[in-house]
Amino acid sequence: MTILIDLGQTPLPDPSGVDEDRPRAIDPALPRVDRIFYAGARAVGVLVLLIMGAIGVFLGVQSIPTFKRYGLSFFTQNQWLPERDILGISAVLLGTFTVAVVALAIAFPLALSVALYISEYAVPRIKGLLVSMIDLMAAIPSIVWGLWGFFLLQPRAINLAHWLNVNLGFLPFFHVDTDPNAPVWAQSRYAASAFIAGIAVSMMVLPMAAAVMRQVFSQAPLGEREAALALGSTKWGMIRTVVLPFGRGGIIGGTMLSMGRALGETIAVVLIISPSFDIKFRPLEVGTSTVSALIAGRFGEATSAQLSALLTAGFVLFIITLIVNTLAATIVSRSRSGAVTD
């Protein structure tokens, strides 16, 4: 039901115009507590919007000199050599996406299985334990994930990277520019890569993706679940026909939210990668760079012109993340499951 609230600008319908049939003004007559709460909540909402807008405007204004100076080449140039006045973000953008794609490729199946296990299979005690473990995982600071990635993960992951190169190296994205079958294989060629950084980032985005998915799965209507089971379905059949279709919006949305987070992840990436500005899509190979890692690495010694260039890179990332997150939110809210959540 819609109630049209007239705020006083439009004149009330003429009482004499008997024939006129248009929506009449209704005084919502909110009690005082409601009015106070309403105003307060609205103020906070507006504030959030203002802060977001202010960040965008600030970054945008700071970017103007850079866009003027470098023009389109800012997007096509891959090197970042302020001393020679050559600046561009094509390589770091590619690196950013490479890390995010690796992170999602790992986090997505894990999050999906964990969420399905928690919402469909786990007995209540294990369910509670797992949920709190995953929440805890989300609370681990990213610097810790960075250290974990560097000291614990990397020595092991390079073996996996080597194995992938040996066995699947014919696929371009598993290729590493070195002789994989050399008697002593070049370990350093497999270290500090987008692959290893991506694994660390995947651990960071997994909790959020799993939480969103678990939430929507648990809202799959009981009636439809029981309908499937009563027809003689297996549990897995029920999940496939009821839970997954219902949760599709949440699966996509949760993944894209994680993508937004993965695109911006900084400190863990900085710790693991060794900077490189080549245009390549070889995640297993040493060296990559991301926008946020670039900013973090160059910010300290930057002159004001370079600072503007770094902020421009940040602006581009901001816009991309904004688009990804907006898309994610739209998908979630358009879907059946999202309509329930909102």
Place this chain on the structure above:
Amino acid sequence: MSVLLSPATGRVTDFSGGVLSAQGVSAWFGSNKVLERVSLDMPAKTVTALIGPSGCGKSTFLRVLNRMHELVPSARLNGEVLLDGEDIYATGHRITATRKRIGMVFQKPNPFPAMSIADNVVSGLKLAGVKNWRSDRDWIIETSLTRAGLWKEVKDRLKEPGSALSGGQQQRLCIARSLAVEPEVLLMDEPCSALDPTSTRRVEETISEIREQVTVVIVTHNMQQAARVSQQCAFFLAEQGTPGGIVEVGDTEQIFQSPVDQRTADYVNGRFG
């Protein structure tokens, strides 16, 4: 027993209702006992109506009959449910096979909203892992919808989503979906309580038509409905603080005309409950 012959493939389908028998069924939710030693025979070619006041355990009993009861984590039960003489709870009886043989229609229509009407009808065949039905797909859809009294209304819109139908049509779609897997028994829990009088009539007609082929057990709060569709009637009651049980069971006519127990008489005449 009636036989249907698929024109496309010559597929023969025997429909013959199963004999269902509950023996000493008790049920608990946690430590709360809601049914005590309920025994009831539900013969083939017969519609059995379960009546009784709210909360006396009719739905619980019905869900025990096709192993839906155990979906509730705290649910426990005792006793046996025999389908054609075999205990469906015996070890080695696959739960999915049992549920395929004993279908269920719920109070609230629950078609799969993302599927088309046609896909809804055959969804059970897919879910239950029935083999070699695809060549008969159109025929199964038509016969199932016809048996559920829905064919004429939807035959030109089979590709529309199931959720596009009215509530009464959705419920008949759910009945068609249940019938498509050729169950021997169909359990119905207040299938008309969300429907208008016309749709209710249609569902009742459907029940009368399928009873030769499927044993029907129906829970209803509507005395006239129980009188109209059933041949056998069981009156459930849970007296204050005690688990529910059957007070009286007999031919529907007898239960309504000359009940033996005073409490049955009071209930069917609307004096309590």
